[in-house]
Amino acid sequence: MPEPGAGEVLIRVAGNGLCHSDVTMAEVPREIGEALGWEMPFTLGHEAAGWVAALGEGVTSVGIGDAVALMSSNSCGDCRFCAAGRDSLCESNMVGRGYGRDGGLASYVVASIDRDVVPLGSLDPTTAGTLTDAGATSYHAVSRVLGRLPRFGNEHPKVAVFGIGGLGTFTVQILVAAGDVEVIAVDPDPAKRARASELGAIHTLDGVDSGTRSQLRAIAGPAGVAGIIDIVGTDETIECGIRSLARAGVFALVGAAGGRLNKPWFSTLPHEAEIFTFQGSSRSDVEAMVELAASGHISVDAELFALSAAAEAYEKLQQGALRGRAVVIPD
Numbered sequence: 001m002p003e004p005g006a007g008e009v010l011i012r013v014a015g016n017g018l019c020h021s022d023v024t025m026a027e028v029p030r031e032i033g034e035a036l037g038w039e040m041p042f043t044l045g046h047e048a049a050g051w052v053a054a055l056g057e058g059v060t061s062v063g064i065g066d067a068v069a070l071m072s073s074n075s076c077g078d079c080r081f082c083a084a085g086r087d088s089l090c091e092s093n094m095v096g097r098g099y100g101r102d103g104g105l106a107s108y109v110v111a112s113i114d115r116d117v118v119p120l121g122s123l124d125p126t127t128a129g130t131l132t133d134a135g136a137t138s139y140h141a142v143s144r145v146l147g148r149l150p151r152f153g154n155e156h157p158k159v160a161v162f163g164i165g166g167l168g169t170f171t172v173q174i175l176v177a178a179g180d181v182e183v184i185a186v187d188p189d190p191a192k193r194a195r196a197s198e199l200g201a202i203h204t205l206d207g208v209d210s211g212t213r214s215q216l217r218a219i220a221g222p223a224g225v226a227g228i229i230d231i232v233g234t235d236e237t238i239e240c241g242i243r244s245l246a247r248a249g250v251f252a253l254v255g256a257a258g259g260r261l262n263k264p265w266f267s268t269l270p271h272e273a274e275i276f277t278f279q280g281s282s283r284s285d286v287e288a289m290v291e292l293a294a295s296g297h298i299s300v301d302a303e304l305f306a307l308s309a310a311a312e313a314y315e316k317l318q319q320g321a322l323r324g325r326a327v328v329i330p331d
């Protein structure tokens with residue numbers, strides 16, 4: 001049972017979402033972890049939410065029993081990035097809860113009241129931890145894409161989402177909530193396409209292959225697709241996405257499958273298209289996700305596992321056999 005210090009709270013964990021990066025982190029050798037500033041070993045879990053169970057000295061802004069979600073990555077609160085509300089860029093964020101310090105795959109965790117705690121109000125904390133990473137990362141990507149989409153006349157720009165897993169279902173819902181774009185959901189799994197349609201995607205395509213470019217053009221028109229959010233990130237999805245873009249279109253790479261683009265940029269890229277990558281999310285993204293969930297615009301697709309069955313949950317995650325996000329609940 002960890003003890004909250006001054007300015008900290010003890011949280012009884014309600015649920016913790018599992019992330020692909022947990023699997024990568026579990027394989028990091030001790031010396032590399034230590035070089036990153038991690039305290040080795042540590043408990044995994046960076047998508048935690050729960051209830052305040054005890055208050056450290058000086059904490060007055062929350063009460064016992066309040067439902068809260070926890071920011072995962074560290075942020076200093078003082079640097080120029082934090083001051084501008086862009087704490088996803090804070091240089092102290094190579095360490096966080098669940099990577100380098102003890103995370104949410106536990107019954108209790110401690111959290112800093114100033115930097116880590118996001119109040120949930122009446123939202124159920126069991127699956128709300130997923131909003132802090134899968135949800136907020138999706139929000140971070142979508143808000144930047146929406147700000148840069150080419151818009152002409154009264155057309156609703158079309159945005160394709162490659163990969164409808166944990167992040168993909170959030171991404172589709174955030175785009176739909178924004179209201180003025182048409183979503184094209186792309187995934188080889190028919191159940192995931194059906195879920196994307198339920199969530200408001202207007203068009204679906206069955207995965208990225210040699211025919212996808214012409215299918216996208218059939219939907220978006222010969223000028224190409226205004227925006228593509230690639231949550232897969234293989235050679236195939238990156239090339240297909242970039243070559244399917246409209247002039248001044250935007251391609252956002254979220255997926256970390258390690259894909260490359262081997263074609264010459266200048267002739268492959270449509271005129272004035274933009275390509276960018278995302279990492280992490282800021283507190284404002286988490287707060288926006290909590291608000292969207294509280295107002296009923298976002299539902300969390302979660303498969304629940306007991307903490308004692310966490311290994312089984314990770315196995316299903318690695319096999320791609322989950323529906324939505326795995327959430328582990330203390331026994």
Ligand SMILES: [Zn+2]
Pocket residue numbers: 019020021022046133134
């Ligand atoms: Zn993660």
Ligand SMILES: [Zn+2]
Pocket residue numbers: 075076077078079080081082083087090091092
């Ligand atoms: Zn900072």
